Amino acid sequence: MNDSVTASLALPGLLDGPGPRLADHLAAYGPLPPADAVEVAARAGLTGRGGAGFPTAVKLRSVAAAAGATHRTPVVIANAAEGEPAAAKDAVLLATAPHLVLDGLQLVAGSLGADTVVLAAPGRVLPALGAHLAARPDGPSVRLHRAADRFLAGEESALVSAVEGGEPLPRSKFPAIRERGVDGRPTLVANVETLARLALLARGDAGAAGRALVTRRVEIGRTPVTDVADVHLGARLGDVLRIDDDVPAVLVGGYHGTWLPAQVARDVRLGREDLADVGASLGAGVLAALPAGRCGLRETARVIGYLAAESAGQCGPCLNGLPRIAAALALLARPGRVDGGLIDDVSRWCGLVAGRGACRHPDGSVRLVASALHVFAGELARHRAGRCSATDARAFLPVPAVRA
Ligand SMILES: Cc1cc2nc3c(=O)[nH]c(=O)nc-3n(C[C@H](O)[C@H](O)[C@H](O)COP(=O)(O)O)c2cc1C
Ligand code: SF4
Structure with missing residues (x-):
């Protein structure tokens, strides 16, 4: 990021702005200038903040191309579902700077010529969003959609299905929703942080693409503490997150993410x-x-048990693979003699599951498992010898109760 550009523009960032009132927003950031979302995203090299980090301009261009080829008007969905239990960044963003998100949505909808614009978010934030939308009578008409309270709800094809009135479950990868999404129309699903960053970029804040919102979770004393920060993508992880000397490992990315040993995490x-x-x-x-x-x-093991239970169970990897991996991990997580072959089995099952589902849920889930087997190899050996180095049995990562 170029901090000097941000500073010279004197524009606040996503979290240090004036708060959610439209008048304060306009006073701090000024009105949204006319701009082409594709150009703005391409110039900045903006990537999506919903998980996959896909280039935003490429996605916008493919929706526009599909709309041109099919003569169908595109649909735009702003994704604030935030199904990941350990994440809070999108909820904090909507509470802090909702008008930046709505500006980004307006910019994208205008550039694509979309006539259906949806903002999908958990039910608890919809009343406030309704009030913010009502304050913008000149903007595009935005339909609020209550995102289901489950891990998969924010997966893009699950959102499309839910917006059409169906179950909030992913569907086949093909055709891509960019070509055939809501009601068969080309559909753009963009994370709300991506949209807010577009709104800053359109105002000339060239550094906005070089930052990201992160949800940090640490334990202070015996209390887990979660907060959200807007960080420079060039920052050292050890400077962004408090990693005490006795921390063994850091989870990066969330429940579809990766464990890193603390000594690696600190410097990356x-x-x-x-x-x-x-x-x-x-x-x-x-x-x-x-x-x-x-x-x-x-x-x-707790997280994978949750992810396996949250899967839609529609495809082989989720129906057979994830429950089997979750059960094996539950065994390996307990000190006691288990057949050493079980570890190899889990690694093999992870390989069999990846890339075989209709969505990326299995891939993300096994990424976490594979990193745990690697980073906690010493602990695995201790468990197999009937010991565990843990001294505190309390859960640290938040995992909702598994639905019946
Ligand atoms: C299982 C699963 C859950 C997801 N949940 C979310 C979510 O809660 N919010 C989100 O923005 N993206 C989520 N995604 C990613 C979306 O499918 C999609 O890539 C994203 O919303 C696109 O926005 P972006 O290009 O701005 O990143 C999820 C993906 C998967 C595979
Ligand atoms: S891969 Fe799993 S979560 Fe994704 S659609 Fe298939 S069954 Fe559902």
Whole structure:
């Protein structure tokens, strides 16, 4: 990021602005200038903040191309579903700077010529969003959609299905929703942070694409503490997240993310390539420092049990693979003699599951498992010898109760 550009424009960032009132927003940021969303995104090299980090301009262009080819008017969906239990960045963004999100949505809808514009968010934030929308009578008509309270609700094809009135479940990868989404029309699904960053970029804040919102989770004393920060993508993870000397590992990206040993995590920078070099990605922006005395295997087993139960069970990898992997991990997470072959089995099953579902849920889930087997290999050996180095049995990562 170029901090000097941001500073010279004197524009506040996503979280240090004047708050949610439209008048304050306009006083701080000025009106949204006319701009082409594709050009703005392409010039800045903006990537999506919903998890996959896909280039926003490429996605916008493919929706526009599909609309041109099919003569069908596109649909735009702003994604604030935030199904990831450890993430809070989108909810904090909507509470802090809703008009930046709505500006971004307006910009994208205008550039694509969309006539159906939807903002999908958890039910608890919809009343406030309704009031913010009512304050903008000149903007595009935005339909609020209550996102289901489940992990998969924010997956783009699940959102399309729910917006059409169906179950909030992912559907086949083909055709891509960019070509045939809501009611068969080309559909853009964009994360709300991506949209807010577009709104800053359109106003000339060239540094906005070089920052990301992250949800940080650490334990202070015996209390888990979560907050959201707007960080420079060139920053050292150890400078962004408090990683005490006795922290064994850091979870990067969320429940579809990767465990890193603390000594690797401290020095890695948050940029895409830097994280990729150590096998990680920023994903849903979750950074969690596993406290000393906790068992990383037990934490992972709980998370995978939750992810397996949250899957739609529509495809082989979720129907057979994830439950089997979750059951094996639950065994490995307990100190006691297990057949050493079980670890190899889990690794093999992870390989069999990846890339075979209709959505990326299995891929993300096994990424977490594979990193746990690697980073907590020493703990695995201890468990097999009937010991565990954990001194604190309390859960650290938030996992909702598994639905009946
Ligand atoms: C299982 C699963 C859950 C997802 N949940 C969310 C979510 O809650 N919010 C979100 O913005 N993207 C989520 N995504 C990513 C979306 O499918 C989509 O890529 C994203 O909203 C696109 O926005 P972006 O290009 O701005 O990143 C999820 C993906 C998967 C595979
Ligand atoms: S891969 Fe899993 S979560 Fe994705 S659609 Fe298939 S069953 Fe559902």
